[in-house]
Amino acid sequence: MARNSCVxxxxxxxGVMTALHLQRRGEQVTLIDRWEPGHARAASTDYNRVIRAIxxxxxxxxxxxxxxxxxxxxxxxxxxxxxxxxxxxLILATEGHCDWEDATAETFDxxxxxxxxxxxxxxxxxxxxxxxxxxxxALFEPEAGLLMAHRCxxxxxxxFKDKGGVVKRGTVTTDAQERPMLDGQPIRADLIVxxxxxxxxxxxxxxxxxxxxxxxxxxxxxxxxxxxxxxxMENMPCWIDHGQGSFxxxxxxxxxxxxxxxxxxxxxxxxxxxxxxxxxxxxxTRTYIRHRxxxxxxxxxxxxxFNQVILTPDTHFIVDWxxxxxxxxxxxxxxxxxxxxxxxxxxxxxxxxxxxxGTADRFKIANRRKLSPKESPSGR
Ligand SMILES: Cc1cc2nc3c(=O)[nH]c(=O)nc-3n(C[C@H](O)[C@H](O)[C@H](O)COP(=O)(O)OP(=O)(O)OC[C@H]3O[C@@H](n4cnc5c(N)ncnc54)[C@H](O)[C@@H]3O)c2cc1C
Numbered sequence: 001m002a003r004n005s006c007v008x009x010x011x012x013x014x015g016v017m018t019a020l021h022l023q024r025r026g027e028q029v030t031l032i033d034r035w036e037p038g039h040a041r042a043a044s045t046d047y048n049r050v051i052r053a054i055x056x057x058x059x060x061x062x063x064x065x066x067x068x069x070x071x072x073x074x075x076x077x078x079x080x081x082x083x084x085x086x087x088x089x090l091i092l093a094t095e096g097h098c099d100w101e102d103a104t105a106e107t108f109d110x111x112x113x114x115x116x117x118x119x120x121x122x123x124x125x126x127x128x129x130x131x132x133x134x135x136x137x138a139l140f141e142p143e144a145g146l147l148m149a150h151r152c153x154x155x156x157x158x159x160f161k162d163k164g165g166v167v168k169r170g171t172v173t174t175d176a177q178e179r180p181m182l183d184g185q186p187i188r189a190d191l192i193v194x195x196x197x198x199x200x201x202x203x204x205x206x207x208x209x210x211x212x213x214x215x216x217x218x219x220x221x222x223x224x225x226x227x228x229x230x231x232x233m234e235n236m237p238c239w240i241d242h243g244q245g246s247f248x249x250x251x252x253x254x255x256x257x258x259x260x261x262x263x264x265x266x267x268x269x270x271x272x273x274x275x276x277x278x279x280x281x282x283x284x285t286r287t288y289i290r291h292r293x294x295x296x297x298x299x300x301x302x303x304x305x306f307n308q309v310i311l312t313p314d315t316h317f318i319v320d321w322x323x324x325x326x327x328x329x330x331x332x333x334x335x336x337x338x339x340x341x342x343x344x345x346x347x348x349x350x351x352x353x354x355x356x357x358g359t360a361d362r363f364k365i366a367n368r369r370k371l372s373p374k375e376s377p378s379g380r
Contacts, residue, residue, distance in 0.1 A: 008030070011032075222299045
């Protein structure tokens with residue numbers, strides 16, 4: 001049977017995984033990126049990302065995260081690379097604001113995700129790194145953890161190349177009809193997948209820009225205390241701290257402790273900004289550390305990242321056809337939570353791309369609306 005010619009544009013986690021899964025479906029795939037895959041401006045490139053099933057009431061992403069976990073472990077076994085560390089994830093439920101956490105526990109019961117519910121005293125005994133004075137309870141998901149993000153992208157890329165996948169450098173543009181172009185010519189292929197992350201918005205001003213916003217996020221890595229391994233991933237979980245607008249990852253392979261304090265609506269020029277963190281983040285992170293991780297007070301910042309997310313109104317991803325070009329499929333819309341879903345997302349997008357099935361309603365371009373924090377998978 002003749003194979004389809006497929007072009008995937010963008011080699012972040014969404015594009016690499018979609019390319020890999022198209023290839024596994026027997027297609028002939030070329031992956032194009034404007035910069036070297038793994039480059040630091042892509043949202044997928046950092047030392048690590050959290051993988052957790054925790055998604056409030058949203059059973060769909062809860063199940064996807066569980067399936068992805070299994071697929072990451074398979075990829076890890078196949079490649080021999082350390083892609084995932086199962087250090088667990090702790091969600092801290094603040095007194096008076098526990099709706100999302102209560103809903104997560106209900107969803108876990110329904111879907112069958114293992115978890116523990118800890119009292120503040122149990123958190124103090126088990127994870128003394130956290131000061132939990134205003135916390136009502138915590139949920140601990142032991143099979144959650146962290147993905148070594150940069151390594152995951154590079155490993156998937158290698159698997160793709162080893163099986164004959166072609167990787168090219170090039171900047172894809174669009175014409176007035178939003179047709180994808182390379183070197184001034186329309187791209188000719190049976191399928192063109194657009195996985196350009198936040199750049200999807202400027203490339204498709206009529207189709208994607210109206211349903212997306214781009215936000216910068218600064219994250220800082222703080223040194224672990226001299227002579228102590230208390231903040232290493234062997235002894236500390238990832239955490240989600242909605243009450244403080246924060247989440248974090250313990251030190252992994254010497255990275256330092258990543259405390260992300262999200263400052264909402266931070267503007268970013270994704271093409272021109274120097275990737276230096278916002279000054280305000282330093283003060284905010286230090287205040288957060290004093291409040292939640294007192295054992296890190298006085299430690300120094302050892303690394304930092306200023307990166308972007310593209311947000312859809314409902315924080316659902318985008319996997320849908322261009323309304324005017326029947327061979328152009330969008331695959332992205334990160335909304336701050338796509339990395340963990342990478343393998344399942346890529347497999348799903350590939351299936352839509354070869355028309356094995358249609359897309360899910362939640363991933364369609366049309367009818368996007370803002371969700372209430374109750375409905376939202378992220379609780380925000
Ligand atoms: C600070 C931060 C923390 C996060 N934490 C988590 C987490 O803990 N867990 C989680 O699951 N997710 C997390 N996310 C979200 C996750 O990282 C993203 O959802 C995911 O990486 C998006 O991947 P992507 O492939 O869509 O985009 P990207 O990784 O940005 O890739 C897009 C690619 O397209 C290329 N490209 C762009 N324009 C063109 C063009 N015109 N022609 C050719 N190529 C082009 C770019 O060079 C780039 O390589 C976080 C994101 C941030 C910023």
